[in-house]
Amino acid sequence: MLSTTGSEAYGYPLLIRHLLVNVADQSDAEIVSGDLRFSYRDFVDRVTRLAGLLAARGVRAGDTVAVMDWDSHRYLECYFAIPMMGAILQTVNVRLSPAQIDFTLRQSGAAFLLHHADFTHLCDQLLPGLPQIGGVIVMEGAADEDGYEALIAATSPDFAFADFDENAIATTFHTTGTTGDPKQVFFSHRQLVLHAITLAATLANQPDGQGLRRTNVYMPMTPMFHVHAWGMPYAATMLGVKQVYPGRYDPATLLALKQREDVDFSHCVPTILRMLLDAARGERLAPWTFVIGGAPLPLALAQEAAAAGITTLVGYGMSETGPIITLARSAPEDIAGRCRAGFPALLVQARIDTAHGGELLLRAPWLTQGYATQADSDALWAGGWMHTGDVGAVDPDGALRIVDRLKDIIKTGGEWVSSVDLEDLLVAQPGIAEAAVIGIPDTKWGERPAAFLVASQGAQPPDPDQLCAALEHHVTSGRISRYAIPERLLMVDALPRTSVGKIDKKALRLLLAE
Structure with missing residues (x-):
């Protein structure tokens, strides 16, 4: 027979502040940012002071506090202090256009703003049109007497964090699609705590050298x-x-921090990995594990990274998924196996909707419940599963492969051609650093592939006839169909990208139309 609950039993809501419960007592590691380095005990103290500072400036539970900064200890403190006091952290995409940033601040109802001094001119332009923002703190370095560091030091460390509903919204931000206005998504305390625990457990379950441990x-x-x-x-x-926070992503700074601080675990999009390898100029970078996401990881790039001592593994997710859904793992020598989307993380349900083009559908306890508009939310969750817009397939070992975006897969000659597969084959050719493939209308075949190519650093642009001949070999072997041979091959200096480094295929279609 079940017993009744004790009258004073603690319900223990899953709140972000509970991620800090033991860390100050059990970790002797440092947090490094610019010229600053401090302990986890100092970090907890600083988080408490920041909450007190914001409360003194009028921020209350339920208010949205927007942040515009580079990767820093300040941002990490905002990750905790703002939601811990019951307010909502809005992480502003500083790479959006001014009009889009204005839209995101307006839609979120931001009541307070913290921004790096680099964005002062932009904020001075935007703030007169955003009267709901009632307070601003300019984030500066430690040497600025009127800046963030001085304000934190002068604030009492006695702010008391209260319990509240774990389903309260903790964070909000806007997705970075290539069409229309950015879409606002929300995550609760419960969702973020479950995501953090699951991510840590999934990384701990990885093979040696492919995960994250306390010693990393x-x-x-x-x-x-x-x-x-x-x-x-x-x-x-x-x-x-x-933890080491690098500020802006300057390749020389990143490589110097890797050497000085013994960094051995990072994550990035393939573009950043490409940038680091070019800057390293053959330097040995082992040990260094990279989780790669945001775009497919070409096998040739993963092999080049391995030659430099970098272990790469793909992680799959979306803005709407918080983001981690899958993580690749394989034997050390199986580089190709780690270029797949990988295996679903703990608590993740994934299925392929074969009746509707093979779309990947998801369920997990941390997926956003919707957007700011009801129609968009209903479409996202039609049928009780989150619709990713990605075409997926499952390998015999249970690993997920992303075949393509539904909107990017090319329908030609009665067959579907994966732009992802074709890009991977093109990047594997000598002299090709990057490739992007789109479908172009064709009156006879419906669509035909067109490829945009970027030459490798210091290499001569490859001969188009030789590239097509190399692809014909893959037709003979059965890797691709004859319809996948691109109708056009165009050399470009660089590929257009979204604000988070993804290739902007909408811009490529417009470029080709022009």
Whole structure:
């Protein structure tokens, strides 16, 4: 027979502040940012002071506090202090256009703003049209007597955090699609805590050298404004690992921090990995594990990284998924196996909707429940599953592969051609650093592939006839159909990208139309 609950039993809501419960007592690691380095005990103290500072400036539970900063200790403190006091953290994508930033601040109803001094001119332009923002703090370095560091030091460390409903909204940000206005998504305390625990457990279950342990040194290379830097700062803080925050992504700075601080775990989009390898100029970078997301990881790039001592593994997710859904793993020598989307994380349900083009559908306890508009939310969750817009397939070992975006897959000659597969084959050719494939209308075949190519650093542009001949070999072997041979091959200096580094295929279609 079940017993009744004790009259004074603690319900223990899953709140972000509970990620910090033991870390100050159990971790002797440091948090490094610019010229500053401090302990986790100092970090908890600083988080408490920031909450007190914001409360003194009028921020109350339920208010939205917007942040515009580079990857820093300040941002990490905002990740915790703002939601811990019951307010909502809005991570502003500083790479959006001024009009889009204005839209995101307006739609979120931001009541307070913290911004780096680099964005002062932009904020001075926007703030007169945003009267709902009632207060501003300019984030500066430690040497600025009127800046963030001085304000934190002068604030009492006695702010008392209260319990509240774990389903309260903790964070909000806007997706970075290539069409229409950015869409606002929301995440609750419960969702973010479950995501952090699951991410930590999934990484702990990885083979040696493919995960994150307490002894690792973590440095993000995904902007902290983008999907909570893939949720990694929450997990890394909960685990008490050494963290290194690099500010802006300058390749020389990133490589210097890797050497000086013994960084061995990071995450980024393929573009950043390409940038680092070019800057390293053959330097040995082992040990360094990279989770790669945001775009497909070409096998040729993963092999080049391996030659430099970098272990790459793909993680799959979206802005709407918080983001981690799958993580690749394989034997050390199986580089191709780690270029797949990988295996569903703990608590994740994934299925392929074969009746509707093979779309990947998801369920997990941390997926956003919707957007700011009801119609968009209903479409996202039609049938009780989150619709990803990605075409997926499952390998015999249970690993997920992303075949393409539904909107990017090319329908030609009665067959479907994966732009992802074709891009991977093109990047594997000598002299090709990057490739992007789109479908162009064709009166006879419906669509035909067109490829945009970027030459490798210092290499001569490849001969189009030789490229087509190389692809014909893959037709003969059965890897691709004859319809996949591109109708056009265009060399470009660089590929257009979204604000988070994804290739902007809408811009490529417009470029080709022009």
